[in-house]
Structure formats: C-alpha cells, structure tokens
Amino acid sequence: MLKQLESQYEKILSDYMSDQTEKNLYIAQNFTRQLIQKNISPEDVVNIHKNAVGKIFPDRMVEDQPAYDFLIEVMVHYGMAHREHQSLLQIQAEYEMEMKIATNIQKTLLKTVVPQLSSIDIGMISIPIRKMNGDYVHFLYNREDYLSVAVTDVVGKGVPAALCMSMVKYGLETLEYAYKDPSYVLEVINRVIEKGVDDSMFVSMFYGCLDIQNSIFSYASAGHEPALHYSAKHGEFFSLEAKGLLLGVLSDSKYSYNEILLEDNDIVVMMTDGVTEFRARDDLNSREVITSLIVENKHVSAQHLCNLLYKQIEKIQDFKLSDDFTVVILKK
Amino acid sequence: MDMTIHFKELDNKLYGFVEGEIDTFTASSLREELEAVKITEGLEIELNLSKVNYMDSTGLGIFVAFYKRASRENGKVKLVGLSSRLQRLFEITGLSDLMDIETDKKVELRK
Numbered sequence: 001m002l003k004q005l006e007s008q009y010e011k012i013l014s015d016y017m018s019d020q021t022e023k024n025l026y027i028a029q030n031f032t033r034q035l036i037q038k039n040i041s042p043e044d045v046v047n048i049h050k051n052a053v054g055k056i057f058p059d060r061m062v063e064d065q066p067a068y069d070f071l072i073e074v075m076v077h078y079g080m081a082h083r084e085h086q087s088l089l090q091i092q093a094e095y096e097m098e099m100k101i102a103t104n105i106q107k108t109l110l111k112t113v114v115p116q117l118s119s120i121d122i123g124m125i126s127i128p129i130r131k132m133n134g135d136y137v138h139f140l141y142n143r144e145d146y147l148s149v150a151v152t153d154v155v156g157k158g159v160p161a162a163l164c165m166s167m168v169k170y171g172l173e174t175l176e177y178a179y180k181d182p183s184y185v186l187e188v189i190n191r192v193i194e195k196g197v198d199d200s201m202f203v204s205m206f207y208g209c210l211d212i213q214n215s216i217f218s219y220a221s222a223g224h225e226p227a228l229h230y231s232a233k234h235g236e237f238f239s240l241e242a243k244g245l246l247l248g249v250l251s252d253s254k255y256s257y258n259e260i261l262l263e264d265n266d267i268v269v270m271m272t273d274g275v276t277e278f279r280a281r282d283d284l285n286s287r288e289v290i291t292s293l294i295v296e297n298k299h300v301s302a303q304h305l306c307n308l309l310y311k312q313i314e315k316i317q318d319f320k321l322s323d324d325f326t327v328v329i330l331k332k
Numbered sequence: 333m334d335m336t337i338h339f340k341e342l343d344n345k346l347y348g349f350v351e352g353e354i355d356t357f358t359a360s361s362l363r364e365e366l367e368a369v370k371i372t373e374g375l376e377i378e379l380n381l382s383k384v385n386y387m388d389s390t391g392l393g394i395f396v397a398f399y400k401r402a403s404r405e406n407g408k409v410k411l412v413g414l415s416s417r418l419q420r421l422f423e424i425t426g427l428s429d430l431m432d433i434e435t436d437k438k439v440e441l442r443k
Contacts, residue, residue: 153389200393245425245426245430249400273389
C-alpha cells in the first residue's frame with residue numbers, strides 16, 4: 001500500500017514542480033485526505049516525500065539525505081502524539097456509546113407516567129438541558145382518593161445526578177401507605193439520601209398530596225422552589241412557602257406540614273428552579289411572568305398550560321435555557 | 333464567565349473573597365480552592381460573596397460541602413455580603429437556617 005501511495009505522491013509532486021497551479025495543489029490536498037484516512041503517520045509522510053524527491057531529483061539527494069533523515073527523527077514524536085490522539089478519539093467514542101446506554105436506562109428507569117384521573121386535570125413537562133435529566137417527577141395515587149406528586153431537582157448534572165435520582169425514586173416507591181403525609185415522606189427520603197451521597201450532593205423536593213374527596217392539598221418542601229396556588233375565587237396567586245432544608249444535608253432534618261383547601265378551578269403549579277431562574281434576564285421577575293401567563297390561559301388543559309409555559313420561557317431566555325426545566329400543573 | 337477566590341489571613345481568621353459567577357463550569361475550581369483550605373481547631377473562616385453576581389445549585393453544593401467539612405473539623409464558616417438574589421437562594425433551600433449568613437445590608441450597617 002505504501003508503495004502505491006509513494007508512486008501517487010511522486011506523480012503529484014512532479015506535476016506540481018513543473019507546473020505550480022492551484023489545480024495541482026488541490027490534487028495534493030485530496031491526497032492528504034487519503035493519507036489521513038489510511039492512518040499514515042507524519043514521519044511516514046516525510047519519508048514518502050524524501051523518496052519522491054530522490055526519484056525526481058536524484059542528484060540533489062546526496063546533499064539533502066541527512067537533512068531528511070533528521071526531519072524524520074523529529075517527526076517521530078509528532079507521530080506518537082498523533083497516535084495518542086487517535087486512541088483518545090476511540091475512547092471518546094466508547095464513552096459516548098456508554099453514555100447513550102446510560103441515557104436510555106435512565107429514560108426507562110425514571111420514566112414518569114402521568115396519571116389520568118377524572119376528578120383532577122394533571123399536566124407535566126420535563127425537558128433536560130443535557131442528555132441526562134437532573135429533574136424528576138414521581139406520582140403516587142390511589143384510585144380517585146389520593147394523588148401525590150414529588151417534584152425533585154438533584155444538584156449536579158449528568159450521570160451522578162441520575163444515579164442519585166434512582167435512589168429517590170426507589171425511596172418513594174417503598175413508602176406504600178405512608179405517602180399521604182408530606183413531611184414524613186421528606187424525612188424518610190432525606191435519611192435515605194443523607195446516607196448515600198457525598199457532601200456536595202443534595203436534592204430539593206416539593207412534595208404535595210391531594211386528598212381528592214376532601215379537596216385538601218397538603219405539602220412540604222425540602223429546599224425547593226415554592227409552588228404556586230391560583231385561587232379562582234380570589235383571582236390571585238399564593239406562594240406555597242414551606243420551610244425545610246435540602247435533602248441529604250443533615251440526617252435528622254424536620255419538614256413542616258402545610259395544607260390548603262383546593263376549590264373548583266383552582267390551579268397548583270409546581271416547578272424546579274430551571275423554570276424560575278432567568279440567568280440572562282435578571283431584569284425580569286420570573287414569577288410574575290409565570291403567574292400572568294397562567295392567568296391569561298387558565299381555561300386551557302393542564303398539559304397545554306405546561307407546554308405554553310415552556311415555550312414562553314424558552315423564548316424569553318432566547319432559546320438558551322441554562323437548567324433542566326420541569327413543571328407540573330394540577331387543575332381542579 | 334470567570335470566578336476567582338483570594339484568601340487573606342488576619343488575626344487567626346481566614347478571609348476569602350469570591351468574585352465572579354459560580355456555575356457548573358467554574359464550580360470545580362472553587363471546590364479545589366476550598367478543599368485546599370486547611371482547617372484547624374477553632375479556625376474562623378469568613379467568605380465574602382458580595383462580588384458574586386451569579387450562583388447556581390452546583391455552587392450551593394460546594395459551600396454546603398465546605399461547611400460540613402469545617403463543622404466536622406471544628407472550624408467555623410460564615411458567609412457574608414450576599415446579594416438579595418443569593419440570599420433568596422439560601423433561604424429557599426433552608427440553608428440560611430443552618431449556616432451562618434450575613435446579607436449585604438447587615439455588612440453595610442456594621443461599617
């Protein structure tokens with residue numbers, strides 16, 4: 001193969017030496033691509049050149065030979081760097097492959113199924129900023145009696161965040177009948193996470209539970225963005241503030257229990273900080289943007305409202321969101 | 333987007349001045365700088381964040397980790413000069429009840 005390349009190169013070089021045109025230079029460029037494709041090292045290229053010069057100008061070689069040999073020696077190190085680069089590219093391709101598998105596993109493992117209930121309209125949107133989503137939503141419900149929802153945001157992104165999130169999910173799934181008490185839920189999940197992760201890792205969670213028959217929405221928060229409650233009767237929003245430390249910081253954190261009465265046409269909006277944080281637009285009050293959009297569109301379905309919020313906020317931020325974006329909306 | 337931290341030791345107290353934006357990209361250098369701080373028994377560390385114009389939850393995680401290590405090693409960490417935006421972040425996350433935090437205003441009043 002090298003012999004064939006050498007004779008090709010000799011022809012190209014000799015053409016160029018006799019006629020220095022753009023066209024001949026272009027042919028050389030195409031040849032370079034072929035060299036790269038065939039993984040010819042830089043020192044081999046110099047060697048090909050040396051042999052070609054030797055054939056085209058035999059009388060020059062006597063003088064130039066040592067200089068070429070010298071250059072070949074110098075280029076050997078470039079060749080090593082080149083091969084190292086090649087092997088890094090291969091490793092990177094392997095990583096990307098694994099990352100793809102991990103993303104798929106996450107998608108299956110942490111897939112949220114939005115319940116379809118006749119008594120309450122539920123909408124959700126969760127868009128990751130990178131491949132792996134650092135936000136997670138978990139619904140638990142018992143027929144048309146209780147519906148609980150956990151909206152979580154894990155600090156950090158990518159693989160570590162996804163691993164931590166699986167812990168949260170299985171923690172929530174083992175709750176069984178205890179899922180109706182938000183502050184108890186947060187205390188349990190906090191202990192699970194505190195034991196399992198390092199110091200700089202933690203999770204924020206808003207946990208709400210709707211007693212559908214009695215229309216009571218109880219909630220607790222672990223360092224999470226407050227949810228919003230739109231009261232149709234008053235025609236205004238109330239922030240569902242609840243004190244509580246992030247999950248995973250202290251082992252014995254306590255979380256306050258709060259409840260509100262949910263009346264007809266009321267809306268509850270739960271979200272992660274990817275929704276409220278406008279990094280590039282700190283002149284805007286994000287909560288005002290959200291509330292006015294909801295008021296203007298309060299008659300559309302919960303899912304439609306979630307989609308509208310996403311579209312609007314994405315536009316405001318010039319289509320450059322800087323965090324995972326998750327909204328859950330309940331409409332009575 | 334850049335982040336820098338300078339330390340100054342004065343009367344057995346360590347002062348750190350953080351400047352810039354703390355996000356996913358700059359966080360690792362801040363973590364390294366803080367991990368390199370040697371905490372001795374009773375050491376008081378004051379981190380001034382008045383020149384921090386943005387911080388995301390990754391940044392928060394680094395301060396929590398530093399706070400936890402300092403508490404374990406019997407040091408004291410205090411964050412001062414927080415902008416209202418940063419203060420809100422610490423309040424929502426419940427960290428303002430746990431950590432020693434002073435806002436911009438209080439620092440000004442003290443002067």
